[in-house]
Amino acid sequence: MDAATDFSAHAGLRPTLLADYARVRAFSETLTRPLSPEDMIVQSMADASPTKWHLAHTSWFFETFILKAQNASYRVFDAAYEYLFNSYYNGIGAQFSRPDRGVLSRPRVDEIRAYRAHVDAAMQDLLGGCNDATLRALRPLIELGLNHEQQHQELLLTDLKHAMSLNPLHPVVYERAAMAAGAAVDFNWIDFAGGLCEIGWRGNGFAFDNEGPVHQVFLRPYRLASRPVTNAEFLAFVLDGGYRNARLWLSDGWATVKREGWTQPIYWKEIDGVWCEYTLAGLRALDPAAPASHISFFEAAAYAEWAGARLPSEFEWEVASAGVPVAGHFADSGTFHPQAAPKTPGLQQMFGDVWEWTQSAYAPYPGFKADADVVGEYNGKFMVNQLVLRGGSCATPAGHIRSSYRNFFYSHHRWQFSGLRLAEDV
Numbered sequence: 001m002d003a004a005t006d007f008s009a010h011a012g013l014r015p016t017l018l019a020d021y022a023r024v025r026a027f028s029e030t031l032t033r034p035l036s037p038e039d040m041i042v043q044s045m046a047d048a049s050p051t052k053w054h055l056a057h058t059s060w061f062f063e064t065f066i067l068k069a070q071n072a073s074y075r076v077f078d079a080a081y082e083y084l085f086n087s088y089y090n091g092i093g094a095q096f097s098r099p100d101r102g103v104l105s106r107p108r109v110d111e112i113r114a115y116r117a118h119v120d121a122a123m124q125d126l127l128g129g130c131n132d133a134t135l136r137a138l139r140p141l142i143e144l145g146l147n148h149e150q151q152h153q154e155l156l157l158t159d160l161k162h163a164m165s166l167n168p169l170h171p172v173v174y175e176r177a178a179m180a181a182g183a184a185v186d187f188n189w190i191d192f193a194g195g196l197c198e199i200g201w202r203g204n205g206f207a208f209d210n211e212g213p214v215h216q217v218f219l220r221p222y223r224l225a226s227r228p229v230t231n232a233e234f235l236a237f238v239l240d241g242g243y244r245n246a247r248l249w250l251s252d253g254w255a256t257v258k259r260e261g262w263t264q265p266i267y268w269k270e271i272d273g274v275w276c277e278y279t280l281a282g283l284r285a286l287d288p289a290a291p292a293s294h295i296s297f298f299e300a301a302a303y304a305e306w307a308g309a310r311l312p313s314e315f316e317w318e319v320a321s322a323g324v325p326v327a328g329h330f331a332d333s334g335t336f337h338p339q340a341a342p343k344t345p346g347l348q349q350m351f352g353d354v355w356e357w358t359q360s361a362y363a364p365y366p367g368f369k370a371d372a373d374v375v376g377e378y379n380g381k382f383m384v385n386q387l388v389l390r391g392g393s394c395a396t397p398a399g400h401i402r403s404s405y406r407n408f409f410y411s412h413h414r415w416q417f418s419g420l421r422l423a424e425d426v
Helices: 013-032 051-070 098-103 109-129 133-163 232-237 249-260 297-308 313-319
Strands: 191-192 195-199 215-219 223-224 268-271 275-279 282-287 353-362 388-389 405-407 423-425
Touching: 013 051, 013 109, 013 133, 051 109, 051 133, 051 223, 098 223, 191 313, 215 313, 223 313, 232 297, 249 297, 282 353, 297 353, 313 353, 313 388
Parallel strands: none
Antiparallel strands: 191 223, 195 215, 223 423, 268 275, 275 282, 353 388, 388 405
């Protein structure tokens, strides 16, 4: 199977859903265990959310779309939470301002944990007590809710890292996140014939609606780099004046560089001649062999221009990944930082470590139609002005990613664990 998280692939739908619900929810708690209440309320920019909000919103999802809809006797934990922790579902109602989530000192962190416990108890009662027909009908929403929480586990880590990076104390958040410098793996090109290729999710497990329908695309012959661009390679771009050479940048990218004062990747800094980067294990010397991360699309495209190559399309990436095991360095390792590529033949690090920018606009596939109900707001309404990334990262939970998975961000975003893999025409 193509390593989608199939939350009911094992014998017995009920025990499997109960176990997977408990496992996914517990991992969110594991991620927040080292944090103080003060850590969990910080919002460092409008695009990020406080840790506390992620914990509440993922509970809001189960309460809103499953518990309130399925159980007329369900008692909401707090009626105000429908407004406070609604992300963008206009069909549900108004939402509290996203850029202002950091002002929500109330409800307290302990109240949010009580909210999670309340929702968990109700979900366990529902999953354990409903009849088989109801359970089968609920399965798609439960799987969506679990995958939704896994997405927010990754956002929790990336948002937390951005907030902590602004602290001059360079806090160590996760002691286990320390990592040893790896050895560089040789770069080489791998050719692909192209032709008429089938794109989209074709498995039996869960997939998001934006991964289909399955359709055909025509690809010219192309080649991909065997691994992502490393820190050492991106540092060469920096030292060669890459951030000062307007010729390398897209127009909007160059305007962003000038406006924001970019001179290197977001978490890099040079200290007494030594290049370092902030990690969730504190400030560390830059590992030259690890994939360059927290790179915006603009930076990725500029680097590709400097290197005499280009970024792959999402379709080239997906076709190349066919047959590559969906295995790699994910959040479950507890390091939360990209590692050097393994010395294996063929394509390396297609999954895990860093999301890889593509040159493809995030747009609907031919025949795509969002669901008519409120949950249909999940993906479809964002299909404009963003670019697709593929492959997952060191902050992605294991089992959550697959070759057809389409992540998407705006061109200037760089607080995600995003990197790049070069491509070129044959």
